Amino acid sequence: MTLLFRTLLSPAKAAAQRLPMLQRAPLSTAAAPSIPSRSQALLRSQPRQTRPALFQAPNYLSHATHRHYSTELKAQVDIKDQSSASVVDSSKVHLRWKDGTTSRFHSFWLRDHCHCPECYHSVTKQRLVNTFKIPRDIKPKSVSLSSTGLDITWDHENHKSHYPFTWLNRHSYDPKITDPYLPEGAPKKTWDNSIASNLPEVAYKDVMESDKGLAEWLNNIHVYGFSFVSGVPVTTEATEELAKRISFIRETHYGGFWDFTSDLGHGDTAYTDLALGAHTDTTYFTDPVGLQMFHLLHHDGEGGHNLMVDGFHCAKILKERHPASYKLLSEIGIPAHSAGDLSTHIVPSPRRNPILNHDPVTQDLVQVRFNNDDRSTMNHLEPHQVDAFYEALFDWNKVLTDEKNLLWTKFQPGRVLIFDNWRCLHGRSAFTGKRRMCGAYTNWDDYRSRWRTLNTSAKQLAEDL
Numbered sequence: 468m469t470l471l472f473r474t475l476l477s478p479a480k481a482a483a484q485r486l487p488m489l490q491r492a493p494l495s496t497a498a499a500p501s502i503p504s505r506s507q508a509l510l511r512s513q514p515r516q517t518r519p520a521l522f523q524a525p526n527y528l529s530h531a532t533h534r535h536y537s538t539e540l541k542a543q544v545d546i547k548d549q550s551s552a553s554v555v556d557s558s559k560v561h562l563r564w565k566d567g568t569t570s571r572f573h574s575f576w577l578r579d580h581c582h583c584p585e586c587y588h589s590v591t592k593q594r595l596v597n598t599f600k601i602p603r604d605i606k607p608k609s610v611s612l613s614s615t616g617l618d619i620t621w622d623h624e625n626h627k628s629h630y631p632f633t634w635l636n637r638h639s640y641d642p643k644i645t646d647p648y649l650p651e652g653a654p655k656k657t658w659d660n661s662i663a664s665n666l667p668e669v670a671y672k673d674v675m676e677s678d679k680g681l682a683e684w685l686n687n688i689h690v691y692g693f694s695f696v697s698g699v700p701v702t703t704e705a706t707e708e709l710a711k712r713i714s715f716i717r718e719t720h721y722g723g724f725w726d727f728t729s730d731l732g733h734g735d736t737a738y739t740d741l742a743l744g745a746h747t748d749t750t751y752f753t754d755p756v757g758l759q760m761f762h763l764l765h766h767d768g769e770g771g772h773n774l775m776v777d778g779f780h781c782a783k784i785l786k787e788r789h790p791a792s793y794k795l796l797s798e799i800g801i802p803a804h805s806a807g808d809l810s811t812h813i814v815p816s817p818r819r820n821p822i823l824n825h826d827p828v829t830q831d832l833v834q835v836r837f838n839n840d841d842r843s844t845m846n847h848l849e850p851h852q853v854d855a856f857y858e859a860l861f862d863w864n865k866v867l868t869d870e871k872n873l874l875w876t877k878f879q880p881g882r883v884l885i886f887d888n889w890r891c892l893h894g895r896s897a898f899t900g901k902r903r904m905c906g907a908y909t910n911w912d913d914y915r916s917r918w919r920t921l922n923t924s925a926k927q928l929a930e931d932l
């Protein structure tokens with residue numbers, strides 16, 4: 468069996484007569500590598516292939532045509548006997564897969580991405596090569612295929628690089644074989660109040676005693692935006708330990724782990740017995756808290772039911788019913804503040820953020836930021852925007868307060884609730900009596916990191932970088 472190895476003698480000749488310049492070079496066929504096909508690659512990340520329509524902003528925002536990758540790729544890709552590596556015009560290396568797809572890599576890009584021990588720290592996963600010392604016109608002196616990947620010797624410092632086929636296939640950008648913008652993990656499941664009959668829940672014992680239990684808990688939050696934990700000892704200590712299973716606790720001006728009653732201990736309505744409409748917390752932070760955990764330790768009165776609303780579900784409904792309002796709430800920035808304590812005056816940077824925040828590239832909805840109580844003065848609106856803004860806000864409020872979308876649960880000592888504050892809104896009914904709650908915030912990035920490392924293999928994660 469022969470593998471084609473094409474190398475170019477001169478760029479000018481290449482352009483004129485590429486074919487005659489091919490050189491055949493026999494390569495070892497022993498232990499021929501098996502390259503994941505596109506279907507295998509997608510299978511590996513199968514949950515990613517579904518892009519729920521609701522996570523996409525309306526067409527007005529859609530300019531992300533570059534997200535689409537070739538649909539011509541065939542399922543089977545195997546380097547074994549039908550691939551070739553070639554250098555074209557010195558500036559690019561071509562790698563042809565079994566199905567005929569050719570991946571084209573810029574020489575400089577390849578050199579910059581060398582993962583040899585000299586160029587990349589395998590433990591810290593940091594680049595060691597000095598990109599700025601690589602000649603911009605670097606080119607391969609030779610390219611060859613081994614059983615595991617592409618080998619290149621460079622014309623600068625005679626450096627040798629090895630690129631595993633799996634890595635090349637995963638990161639092929641011309642064409643894009645794996646969509647680099649596919650969302651991570653299992654598809655999110657949005658919900659209305661019918662979820663009450665089947666609430667996501669895990670056992671405290673499982674979470675505390677095994678990483679499998681912890682992974683399941685975090686994946687509930689990823690998929691549904693919230694999860695209950697049952698069988699939690701009714702103490703602040705156990706609740707804090709539970710929060711720390713995910714990550715360190717995020718400290719704010721309210722402190723770290725909180726343990727509060729309705730005594731207005733801080734200048735915020737959370738510390739009263741008033742009813743609270745559905746909202747997300749900390750809209751006044753540049754980086755709103757990611758997770759929020761609540762544990763009712765004691766209540767000797769009436770009321771105080773907990774309200775949960777799936778913001779992503781409501782956004783989907785708003786988009787369907789009132790696309791103009793969806794558009795407006797995706798664009799108009801809302802200023803927010805926290806200034807209830809004399810020593811505090813927090814506002815985010817940027818100062819104003821939309822209620823519906825999207826990934827700028829994929830246009831996926833990534834964050835709902837809404838707390839009408841914490842909204843600052845809307846003095847930045849253009850005169851013609853004032854009525855339109857309030858119309859949109861009313862449309863949003865109508866969806867958020869629609870009975871069908873409200874999940875009411877009763878807090879119980881021993882049953883902890885945790886939710887994604889970038890997705891789910893929460894509130895409560897008024898209550899009487901003495902109520903003691905404890906809980907904690909977690910940073911978004913730290914929650915996601917923990918979820919990622921527990922739900923994806925280290926090998927896969929390393930390859931994704």
Ligand SMILES: [Fe+2]
Pocket residue numbers: 737746747748893
């Ligand atoms: Fe809150």
Ligand SMILES: [Zn+2]
Pocket residue numbers: 581582583584585586587626627628
């Ligand atoms: Zn290297």
